[in-house]
Amino acid sequence: MSPESRRIKSSMSADIIDRFFTDLFQCGLAAREVTVLWHSGEPLVLPPSYYDDAIARILRLKDAFASHDISIKFGIQTNGVLINDAWCNFFVRHASHLEVGVSCDGPDDLHDMFRVNWNGRSTHAQTIRGMDPLNSNGIKYKLIAVVNRQTLREPERFYRFFFERREQLSGFHFNILADSNSSHPDLSYSKDDRTMYYSFYSRLLEICRTSIEPFEILNFTQGAARILAPKKEPGHSFFEQATAPFGALNVDTSGNITTFYAGLSVDTLRDLYGDGLGLSLGNIFDIPLTEMTKSKKLKRMMKDFDLSKRACQKSCEYFSVCPGGFDILKKQALGSFESSETVECVIHVKALVDALLDDIQNHVTRTSGSLASA
Incomplete structure (x- = not known):
C-alpha cells in the first residue's frame, strides 16, 4: 500500500x-x-x-x-x-x-x-x-x-x-x-x-x-x-482461472467495484479507458452488478486480458503452469497487454517452476537409486 x-x-x-x-x-x-x-x-x-x-x-x-x-x-x-x-x-x-x-x-x-x-x-x-x-x-x-x-x-x-x-x-x-x-x-x-x-x-x-x-x-x-496437474482444456488454464471476470470482486469504501484481481483499486491505470475510473466497473449505488456484466467497458477489459493471455500462450513455454495475474503489470511496465515477459514473470513464476522441477527430478532420482540398490 x-x-x-x-x-x-x-x-x-x-x-x-x-x-x-x-x-x-x-x-x-x-x-x-x-x-x-x-x-x-x-x-x-x-x-x-x-x-x-x-x-x-x-x-x-x-x-x-x-x-x-x-x-x-x-x-x-x-x-x-x-x-x-x-x-x-x-x-x-x-x-x-x-x-x-x-x-x-x-x-x-x-x-x-x-x-x-x-x-x-x-x-x-x-x-x-x-x-x-x-x-x-x-x-x-x-x-x-x-x-x-x-x-x-x-x-x-x-x-x-x-x-x-x-x-x-x-x-x-x-x-x-x-x-x-x-x-x-x-x-x-x-x-x-x-x-x-x-x-x-x-x-x-x-x-x-x-x-x-x-x-x-x-x-x-x-x-x-x-x-x-492433468493437461487443461482450452479456456480452463490456470492463467485464465486467475483473471476470470467476477471470480473476484473488490468493493471499496465508496462502493466502487473492480474485478479480475483481488485487491485491485480504481487508482490502477486510472485513465486507461477514458473515464478516470481505471478498471472500475462502476459504483454499486449507480449500476447493478448485472448491468456491469453487460457493460461495454467490461468487454473492452476482457478483450485486453485476452490479448495478454494470447501473447503469453504464444511465446512462453511456462504458460501451462503459470498462475496468471501479471496482465496489469505488463501494461504498466511494458506499455501493452500484448507484451509477454515481465520481471515478475521471471522471478515469481519461472525461477520457482525451475526450482520445483529440479527438486522433483532430484527426488525421483534419489528414490530410483534407493530402489535399485535395494
Whole structure:
C-alpha cells in the first residue's frame, strides 16, 4: 500500500454492505462457495462489533435473497499489532466461518526492515505480542510473509522462524516484496536476479525435504500441483482461472467495484479507458452488478486480458503452469497487454517452476537409486 492509501481512515458503511450483497445474491453471480475478505488496510482499527454486525448482515442477506445454497467464509488479514483479548473472543465467536491471517516477515531484523509504524519504529515485537494471545486461546491462523533481498540471503533463519510456530498455524505462504522500479537496494530486482531467487526457492525446498517434521509452504504445494496437474482444456488454464471476470470482486469504501484481481483499486491505470475510473466497473449505488456484466467497458477489459493471455500462450513455454495475474503489470511496465515477459514473470513464476522441477527430478532420482540398490 502507498503512504497515501495507508492514511485513508474511511470504513465501509452498512449501506454499502447491504446494497452489494443484496445485489450479489439476487443476481445469481455468487458461486456456491464465497469468501469475504477484509484487507488492504488494517481491519482491526475498527472494533469487533463492526465485524459482528457486518457478518450478521451478510448471512442474513444470503438467507433472504440467495437463489441457491451458498457457503460463506470470512477472512481478516491483519498485521497483528492490535490483537487483544477482545479480538480473541471475537475470533472464537466466529471460529466456524472465519479465518485469521497475520502478516509477519520472520525474525525481527527481516520483519522490521519495512514494517515500521508512522514514527519509523519497528513493529516485530508488537506483532509477536499479538500472536501470543492467539496461541494461548488455541486460535489457528495463517502467516503470510513478504520476502525481500535480505531474506534471500538467509533462507534457513526465515524457514526456522515459521517452522517453530507450525503447531499454531493453519497455513503459511510468502510473497515477493520487490519493485523493479524501486530505488531501494533491497526492494529492486531485475531479470538478472533469476539465479538468486532460484537458489532461495531451491534451498527452501531442500530444507523442507530434510526437516524433522513436515511443514507446508503453500507456494510450493500449489506450484507443484500446477506442474503435476492433468493437461487443461482450452479456456480452463490456470492463467485464465486467475483473471476470470467476477471470480473476484473488490468493493471499496465508496462502493466502487473492480474485478479480475483481488485487491485491485480504481487508482490502477486510472485513465486507461477514458473515464478516470481505471478498471472500475462502476459504483454499486449507480449500476447493478448485472448491468456491469453487460457493460461495454467490461468487454473492452476482457478483450485486453485476452490479448495478454494470447501473447503469453504464444511465446512462453511456462504458460501451462503459470498462475496468471501479471496482465496489469505488463501494461504498466511494458506499455501493452500484448507484451509477454515481465520481471515478475521471471522471478515469481519461472525461477520457482525451475526450482520445483529440479527438486522433483532430484527426488525421483534419489528414490530410483534407493530402489535399485535395494
